[in-house]
Amino acid sequence: MAHRITTSLVSALALMAAVGTAEAKTVCYVTAADAHAYATPANEALSARADELGLEVLTLSQNFDVQTGTEQLNTCIARKADGIILWPLDPQAYIPGLARAQAAGIPSILINSPMSEQANEFIKSFTGPDVYEEGALAADSLSDAMNGEGSVIVIAGQAGNGTTIGRVGGFVDRLKELDSKIEILDTVNADFDQQKALVASRDLITRFGDKIMGVYANDDTMARGFIDAWKEAHGDKPTPPIVGINGQRDAFDSIRSGEMYSTIVQSPVEDGKLAIETMANILDGKEVDARLPIPLTVVTKENVEDVEPAF
Amino acid sequence: MDLLSQFVRYRVGIILGLTIIVASALVPGFFGLTTLSLGLDRASTIGLIAIGLTVLLIAGQIDLSVGSVFALSGIVAVTLQPSLGLGPAAVVGVLAGAACGAFNALLSVVFKVNALVATLATMLIFRSIAHWLTDSQPVAGTDIMFSITLAKIYLNLFTVRSAMFLVGIVLLHIWLTRAVAGRNLFAVGSSAPAAEASGISVGWTMAAGFIFASTMAGVAGVLQSLATNTGSPVFGSELTVMVIAAVVVGGTRLEGGRGSALGTLGGVLTIASLTTAMEFSSVPAYFQQVVAGFILILLVVLDRTVKPRTRAHSAGAPAP
Numbered sequence: 001m002a003h004r005i006t007t008s009l010v011s012a013l014a015l016m017a018a019v020g021t022a023e024a025k026t027v028c029y030v031t032a033a034d035a036h037a038y039a040t041p042a043n044e045a046l047s048a049r050a051d052e053l054g055l056e057v058l059t060l061s062q063n064f065d066v067q068t069g070t071e072q073l074n075t076c077i078a079r080k081a082d083g084i085i086l087w088p089l090d091p092q093a094y095i096p097g098l099a100r101a102q103a104a105g106i107p108s109i110l111i112n113s114p115m116s117e118q119a120n121e122f123i124k125s126f127t128g129p130d131v132y133e134e135g136a137l138a139a140d141s142l143s144d145a146m147n148g149e150g151s152v153i154v155i156a157g158q159a160g161n162g163t164t165i166g167r168v169g170g171f172v173d174r175l176k177e178l179d180s181k182i183e184i185l186d187t188v189n190a191d192f193d194q195q196k197a198l199v200a201s202r203d204l205i206t207r208f209g210d211k212i213m214g215v216y217a218n219d220d221t222m223a224r225g226f227i228d229a230w231k232e233a234h235g236d237k238p239t240p241p242i243v244g245i246n247g248q249r250d251a252f253d254s255i256r257s258g259e260m261y262s263t264i265v266q267s268p269v270e271d272g273k274l275a276i277e278t279m280a281n282i283l284d285g286k287e288v289d290a291r292l293p294i295p296l297t298v299v300t301k302e303n304v305e306d307v308e309p310a311f
Numbered sequence: 312m313d314l315l316s317q318f319v320r321y322r323v324g325i326i327l328g329l330t331i332i333v334a335s336a337l338v339p340g341f342f343g344l345t346t347l348s349l350g351l352d353r354a355s356t357i358g359l360i361a362i363g364l365t366v367l368l369i370a371g372q373i374d375l376s377v378g379s380v381f382a383l384s385g386i387v388a389v390t391l392q393p394s395l396g397l398g399p400a401a402v403v404g405v406l407a408g409a410a411c412g413a414f415n416a417l418l419s420v421v422f423k424v425n426a427l428v429a430t431l432a433t434m435l436i437f438r439s440i441a442h443w444l445t446d447s448q449p450v451a452g453t454d455i456m457f458s459i460t461l462a463k464i465y466l467n468l469f470t471v472r473s474a475m476f477l478v479g480i481v482l483l484h485i486w487l488t489r490a491v492a493g494r495n496l497f498a499v500g501s502s503a504p505a506a507e508a509s510g511i512s513v514g515w516t517m518a519a520g521f522i523f524a525s526t527m528a529g530v531a532g533v534l535q536s537l538a539t540n541t542g543s544p545v546f547g548s549e550l551t552v553m554v555i556a557a558v559v560v561g562g563t564r565l566e567g568g569r570g571s572a573l574g575t576l577g578g579v580l581t582i583a584s585l586t587t588a589m590e591f592s593s594v595p596a597y598f599q600q601v602v603a604g605f606i607l608i609l610l611v612v613l614d615r616t617v618k619p620r621t622r623a624h625s626a627g628a629p630a631p
Contacts, residue, residue: 034595061596066449067546068596070539071356074349075590092451093539096458118455 025083026056027279028076030069032087032112034061037311038246038268039087042112046085046272053280066090073097077104083279084108091116098122107282111275114162120290124282127274129266130293131163135170138243141262141298142182142214145241149181150213153204155226157192157218164189167218167245185211190222197225205233213240220244220251220263227259247299247310255304262300267310270294319613323561323577326606330581334588341591348468354583355476356531358576360554361561362479363527365575367520368558369487371500371567374415374521375430377528377554379437381547384408384529385536386441392453401533408529411437412522420518434551441544449543458540472534476579479527484572496520500567556607557582562614581606 029046033039043059050057058079062069066089076084077100084101088094088110095118101108102122110119112128142152154171157164168187175182185208190197197217205212217223223244230239239259244251247265254260274294281288299307318325335342360377367374388404395403411433418429452458464470469477487493498506499516507513536542561578563570582603589599 035597057593058591059593060590063549063596065545065549066541066543067356067535067539068549071353072590074353075587078343078346078349078587079591080345090449090541090543092449092455093541093543095455095540096462096538099459100462116451 024054024056025283026058026079026081027083027085027276027283028058028060028079028081029085029276030060030062030072030076030087032061032089033063034059040268041311042268042272044272045269046111046276049273049276053276055276055280055283057276062087062089064089066093070094070097073101077101077106080104081106083283085111085275085279087111088113088115088119092118095119095122107279109275109278109282109288112271125278125288125290125292127278127292128271128294129296131166132170133293134245134264134266134296135167135172136174137170137264137296137298138167138216138245138262139171139174139178139180141264141300142216142241142243143175143178143180145243145261146182146214148178151183151185151208151211152214152216153185153208153212154187155197155200155215155217155222156187156189157222159189164218171216182214190225192219192221194221194225194228197222198229199225201226201229202232205229215240215242217242217244220246220248220260223260223263224250224254227254247297247307249309249311252299252304252309255299255301258301262298265297265299265307265310267294267297267308269310322610322613323574323581326560326610327577327581327584330584330588334584334591338588338591341588344467346587348464348470348473350583350587351468351473351476352462352464352470353587354579355470355472356535357550357554357557357582358476358579359472359479359531359534360524360528360550361557361575361579362476362483362572363524364554364558365483365561365563365570365572366496367524368563368565369496369500369567369570370517370520371503372419372426372517372520373430373555373565374412374524374528375427375551376411376415376434376437377524378547378549378551379434379441380408380411380525380528381532381535381550382441382542382544383411383437383444384532385546386444386450386542386544388533389450389452389536389540389542390444397452397454397457397537401537404533404536405526405529408532409522409526411529412525413518415525416518416521419521420514438544438548445542445544447544449541449545452536452540452542455540458538461534461538472538475530475534480572480576483575487570487572492516497568500569502568553582553603556603560607560610564614 031039031043047057060072069089070093073094084106086094086108098108099122107124109124110126114126156168188200190200215226217226223242226242227239241261243261244263247263251260251263271294274292278288278292297307384404384407387407388401391400391403415430415433418424419426461471495511495516498511499513503513557578558575560581561574585603586599
């Protein structure tokens with residue numbers, strides 16, 4: 001068998017020499033997944049913008065598996081990519097891979113999610129949404145809807161999750177900053193899950209009844225859960241003002257029908273575009289900021305027809 | 312028919328060769344020392360576990376819990392770092408893997424639970440313990456610099472991990488072909504009653520197989536956690552299937568009694584080069600698994616329908 005393998009290797013070498021190598025700059029993009037409501041449009045936007053910029057993109061999907069991702073960084077280095085865009089799913093695990101890329105002279109940036117501070121020396125920039133700012137914008141929007149007073153409930157995402165911490169923290173801090181008369185009755189974790197939000201909302205509606213004068217949900221899916229629970233309990237009675245985040249299509253419908261007050265569009269298209277544009281700047285030798293947030297748009301009934309839903 | 316039976320005999324070598332040739336032709340930059348060394352490092356995670364599973368499969372048993380053991384050992388090794396230090400914590404991590412194997416052996420050998428069912432259950436149990444120990448959050452180790460050292464490439468070709476894998480394969484080959492215990496393993500896998508009758512302790516052989524398989528998963532898990540400075544309850548969730556695929560592609564039969572170290576090496580390298588080649592050309596992850604699945608089916612069907620002309624001795628032939 002050894003002889004056969006040797007023969008194969010020799011013929012492979014010969015083929016390689018015949019093919020030759022002449023190509024544009026290649027960016028290796030290690031994405032979270034290739035079939036996902038948020039990630040897919042982000043991936044597509046990134047590739048489309050790369051075409052315009054004349055960059056070649058090698059997309060590797062981790063399929064939400066951190067270990068796969070750490071190995072894919074090796075593929076990027078082996079492929080001698082000119083730059084790496086990483087969608088981290090873990091605060092630490094990618095650091096050795098990023099260090100290896102740095103040693104090979106390949107610049108890396110993060111898209112969408114942050115990593116721990118120890119990663120900072122190995123990356124050029126982090127592009128993506130500012131989840132703390134989203135929380136603050138949600139506080140502003142809910143204050144507008146309630147004229148700055150009343151009592152609200154907060155339906156938060158997963159406990160300990162970076163997005164949850166940012167979105168709740170930004171909201172609470174902003175209310176404090178405004179010296180708002182809005183009081184938070186309770187904060188519950190519903191893990192960004194519609195079903196869990198429905199169950200939690202039933203309890204909250206039973207417990208607080210008419211005291212619920214406003215709702216802040218960490219994402220639109222959980223806002224939907226509250227709306228369903230409200231309908232079960234009160235039929236056609238109008239919902240209190242509800243503020244969500246993400247800017248999903250069905251949230252837009254809820255805003256049109258008046259079931260929701262507002263949402264915040266965090267566009268996966270902008271997310272993908274900004275990352276590849278930042279990488280293009282790095283490859284052109286330009287300096288880039290260590291933190292580049294994507295634009296956020298608060299959507300209410302006023303502008304719901306003018307804004308594209310995020311996904 | 313002659314040609315076909317020749318093909319079946321050397322199928323792993325041929326498929327591996329074809330994969331490399333096609334990949335080199337289609338994918339620029341595939342064939343190179345960097346690709347080889349990094350690909351080898353990547354293959355060694357699957358490979359170390361595959362070494363353990365080869366032994367267990369030859370004995371006619373299976374272990375579905377290796378992916379969970381992989382995660383659990385890594386978590387143990389990382390969480391104990393602050394109190395024990397890097398080295399001792401790693402040892403305890405590997406021992407945790409061995410303990411999992413002993414538990415599998417207890418269920419399958421002592422209580423006679425079918426290995427598929429027993430290790431399906433422990434797969435869920437070990438995975439849940441991993442989540443419980445960590446609150447479902449990844450745990451960071453104490454020394455990121457060590458991870459970076461571990462990722463270093465020596466002689467332009469080997470990392471610590473890939474060297475361990477290759478040495479492991481050589482040792483396994485020698486053991487399976489030269490040692491009495493190695494040959495007893497084939498006897499146990501072919502026919503347990505016959506082996507028992509000829510004086511081999513079937514129970515102990517199988518138990519040792521389970522403990523060895525889990526220990527190797529533990530070694531791979533600890534190395535992974537050291538290399539990434541992270542212990543995570545979600546590590547290795549897709550690993551088990553890939554490892555079994557690699558071992559089976561390498562000619563080891565799930566029914567037991569047949570398999571070889573070199574075959575497993577070929578299987579591991581085939582799966583690794585397929586993955587790398589498809590990643591190099593941006594093939595979506597789900598489609599990669601379709602290709603891997605079809606190659607697995609092709610090889611197994613060929614194995615069943617075509618009888619090699621000379622019935623090769625199971626241990627000696629590189630890839631029967």
